[in-house]
Amino acid sequence: MSRKISHSLVSGRAGAGKGGQGLKIEWGSTEPGRLQWMDVDENSLESVWYGERGVFAQTATATNPNRISYITIASTGNATDFGDMVHDKQGGNGCAGNGRGIIFGGGYPSVDVIQYLTIANTGNASDFGDMLGNNYGGGALSDGLRGVHGGGDGVDTTQDVIEYITIASTGNSTDFGNLLTVAGSGLGGFCDGSRGCFAGRVGTGYETTDYGIQYITVATTGNATDFGDLTVYRYSLAAVENGTRGVIGAGRSGGYVNTMDYVTIASTGNATDFGDATIAVKGRGSAANRTRGVFAGGVDGANYNVMDYITIANTGNATDFGDLLEVASTLAGMAGD
Numbered sequence: 226m227s228r229k230i231s232h233s234l235v236s237g238r239a240g241a242g243k244g245g246q247g248l249k250i251e252w253g254s255t256e257p258g259r260l261q262w263m264d265v266d267e268n269s270l271e272s273v274w275y276g277e278r279g280v281f282a283q284t285a286t287a288t289n290p291n292r293i294s295y296i297t298i299a300s301t302g303n304a305t306d307f308g309d310m311v312h313d314k315q316g317g318n319g320c321a322g323n324g325r326g327i328i329f330g331g332g333y334p335s336v337d338v339i340q341y342l343t344i345a346n347t348g349n350a351s352d353f354g355d356m357l358g359n360n361y362g363g364g365a366l367s368d369g370l371r372g373v374h375g376g377g378d379g380v381d382t383t384q385d386v387i388e389y390i391t392i393a394s395t396g397n398s399t400d401f402g403n404l405l406t407v408a409g410s411g412l413g414g415f416c417d418g419s420r421g422c423f424a425g426r427v428g429t430g431y432e433t434t435d436y437g438i439q440y441i442t443v444a445t446t447g448n449a450t451d452f453g454d455l456t457v458y459r460y461s462l463a464a465v466e467n468g469t470r471g472v473i474g475a476g477r478s479g480g481y482v483n484t485m486d487y488v489t490i491a492s493t494g495n496a497t498d499f500g501d502a503t504i505a506v507k508g509r510g511s512a513a514n515r516t517r518g519v520f521a522g523g524v525d526g527a528n529y530n531v532m533d534y535i536t537i538a539n540t541g542n543a544t545d546f547g548d549l550l551e552v553a554s555t556l557a558g559m560a561g562d
Contacts (some may be wrong), residue, residue: 328557330359344560363377372390455486459475518534
């Protein structure tokens, strides 16, 4: 039996264009091994790294040292318990793709463990595989399919390594390339679905010339390229994105700052002031639904349970969102459905 196909393949994937139905090929459910065309909504053809549920993995109190909690990003309120991490290590870095959340590494001391969870289902994290080495406090980002981690502190030294995984399948990470120079103490990672950026301190010193933004093309391996500079040179950052704009929040630059700044991810250049966070801290976690970005926790000598949020497309100061279950810092944040 033949079937007339009136749609076409667009940009390397099955799709009908704006606001229409698309076609995709999947394995037949009644006849395993048989390919069949199926009408699908255009959105379901996309690989996504965002969603309505935000998840934060943290080292919290002695009674809950491996806490994972979650929020509904579109509505304000306090966090709810999600489950437990495999390892009670703070300083892991989070990203997500198509509903699966990833936690890279963590410390102290640093570990090479990669963990994963299904964001829509509460429960404990599971082992995914291993990083190239022990790592604490780098940065992570995703294009929905590939999770990429850059920088961080190893056992004895700060790293310039970029490595990646395929989020849908478990296994060890693979070498991607190198950052412009070594980078530790928490990079803010964000992505527009094609270009991934790491923002924050690079180099081993604290000179202002050692801070900036660098970028990669997520789908192809290779070394990072200079993007531009932050408005305030700082480290231990968190970042959110809406597919077009990346917003980098808070951090430390000598003292702790509440600065937020933004870039247009597709075009290189220096960051622009966005507004102020509700607290001046480093070591926050972040999650976004492509409209609203949420920043959680942080430390300025004492840890905080504060969460605040922004509308990514509109500049301005952050607004209170609610509280984490405990005070926490250096959280791995991610979002999905």
